[in-house]
Amino acid sequence: MNQRIIGGISRLALAVAGIAAGGLFGAGAANAAGFFIQEQSVTGLGRAFAGGAAAADDASTIFFNPAGMTFLKQGEAQFGGSLLIPDSRLTDKGSTIDYPAFRTPRGIFDPPPGRISGESKSNNPYDATLVPHGYVAVPVPSTDNRLWVGIGVGAPFGLESRYDGNWFGRYDATKTQLLVYNVSPTVAYRVNDWLSIGGGIDISYAWAKLESHVPNPVGALLPAYDEDGKLTIKGESWAVGYNIGAIVQPVEGTRLGVHFRSGVDHRLDGSAELKGIAFPPLPGLPPTADFNTGGTAKLNLPPMVTFGIRQEITPQIALLGGVTWYGWSSFKEIRVKREDGGADLVNTQRYQDTVGLSIGGEYYWNEDLTLRAGFQYDPTPTKSGYRSSRTPDGDRYWLSAGVSYNVMENMSVDFGYTHVFMDAHKLDADRDFYVGTPLETRVSYDASNSSSVDIVALGLRYRF
Template identity: 35%
Template sequence: MSAASLGNAHAGAGAVAEDLSTIYFNPAGLSLMSGRQFLVAGSAIRPSAKFSNAGSRSVLGTPLAGGNGGDAGGWALVPALYYAMDLAPNLRFGIGLQSPFGLKTEYDAGWAGRYQALKSEMKTFNINPSLAYRVNDFVSLGAGVSFQYVDVELSQAIDFGTACIAGLGAPTCAPLGFLPQARDGTATIKGDDWGYGFNLGALLTPSQNSRVGVAYRSKIRHTLKGNASYAKPAGLPAPLAASATFTDTGASADVTLPESLNVSGYVDLDPKWALLGEIGWVRWSRFKELRVRFNNGAADSVTPEEWGNAVRVAIAVNYRYNDAWKLRGGLAYDPTPVKTAFRTPRVPDADRTWLTFGARYKPSENDAWDFGYAHIFIKDAPINKTEPNRGTLTGEYESNVNILSVQYSRTF
């Protein structure tokens, strides 16, 4: 959302009201600015997720063949764009374009967990117009609406050898080479949708040197619609190839992206130093399962998730070196919503600790450049996931994330 906020591990993001990214973090912060303003930001995100196998088994109880999948992470470029203007002496309008949720893991084609996951990708695009009203010197209020687009792609391998023997018997399948783990295909599901929500914010200014922000973002429900397609190995017996389970068809799934509540604080300790803090709650417990429905009558594909709510805490400091330069640093603890018993290779997440640094350079009164860097330490994550007809994936993940962000802002 913001290179400046990243440098502070997003501590105080709803109270600092330093740039237009407040449109996302707390729209009430717009009331502390004036004139026409523009901000563009870009972030390069590099997650790393490396799996170590520890006895994964097929549905037949035999070892799962294949490697560890390589590094499931990869580079992603995430933009953000904001604009704001005055409508009246105490009323401002702003609009932001962001990507609030995202995911991508992708494994080597022949890895041991291929029957549970190959590629998992979710991209979101959020259009967020907002209004801010300054009630008095102490209270400002803000509100916005969100028009959110989500696009999802999920793929996994299919063990057609095991499916053939289970459905047609070894005498039919073995002579054709359809043996367990010997003749894989793939299933790919794609879908997208637009959803709608809102956000509210309040900013309290008890003194010239301190601010407290409270911000709420609503849940957004999506019904993704798209298709399921299957790549089948050559020579697959006709009864299996024609089965609804492996026939291209329309598909749909429901996804609710969660509501959140954040309380932020900002205080100038002296002319040089500022302290920032934040506590944020996200209702991830809405994500009970990943259920994909198929239009051709095939049975639903269901993966239990059972995520839990998460509370994130962050603290940061800023140092004003001079009128042109400001330095930032932040620390955050960000517990995962993923429970160990339900961890999947699509989202092999674990508790995270953020360490961040950043800087602001103002070459002129109306221009500013911000830079932010974050290294996210992720706790090693065990996995022991069994899925029907896909085997049991057993092992451990070693993960981390690096983020580099830059932004430019201008007041006209």
């Protein structure tokens, strides 16, 4: 085999091994609206991901538009990570619980809803979390840099939060872990001087664990039985999606890009367990509501379409802009189907499609130093009446800055910082328990939310 090909494959294999080791390090609180994690590039973060579908300035183009690999000057390996530092507080404004109290047809023993016991303000449920990523892009020998192959590893979706067990929102969530890892082999081809195309396969692994409390429906009448039960749902899944893109360069200095990422439909296999619910020895009541069973749940990750532009104003200044459509309406509910034949466990979400906007710029100070800045508007897909404390979301406004410096001829260090301002959207959802039985209990949430996020990112690029 040609020695150049052997060398290229060897470098790619070694780099991929390094990415795989780092890519499983962690994923945490989502920092785009919903639970999408945009932080898949340090240089992109510095400009608030403006023009990502057209920027094509480093190997992270594998995620944002693989067609951009053909614009790289040489093969490149890139490794980086973003430290996500969210802060979120939920404050009770009148949340209630409506116990059945052994309702009679005339409602004689049906008291009105009461306030939920517990702390009226949540702790910050998020820890600072590192989200890593890695990419390798290599030109195929003897193709005059027209054909490229690459691979990327990252965590594009995720959420991790933990609330105190005695807070007022415990019947909605106490612990959430959603980790989605993605491995994407890609290919790109330069068709002619003005058109490049590319695409890849997204091999996706998802793991989820959701915990919450469940009220004892007889607790209102019998204080000895007012202890909450604890519900735990967990599962994992492998699934496959794809992404395709194109970049057009009609004139020197102008690039237009479009990128489509398919939705990925996971079917999580796992278990559901409720423990801690005991009933008094009364006629018609079972001794407990506890169960432990296998189960399945769907997780439909949204499709996305991104348009981007990069325009050189002068040899030292480039402006970038982007528009992204998120197909969040695919995420309608969390429904766990129990293998024991019990009623489905359902948590309605009803996300809606959104469109995000971003603008940014780069200033090439000299051959070694590049400065960046950007702004992004990222609307929430959550709807009034269905918001959850698992994703206490609101419209997000990003302010970003970044810098890259060539520490040597073939090596660059990248740094980025972002502060995300979030609108204070209310948590105003209902949660129903023991549905379809005389013990049916409803929890109605009314809470205010105050949130923000800081992001610090550092990366290293090596060109070969």
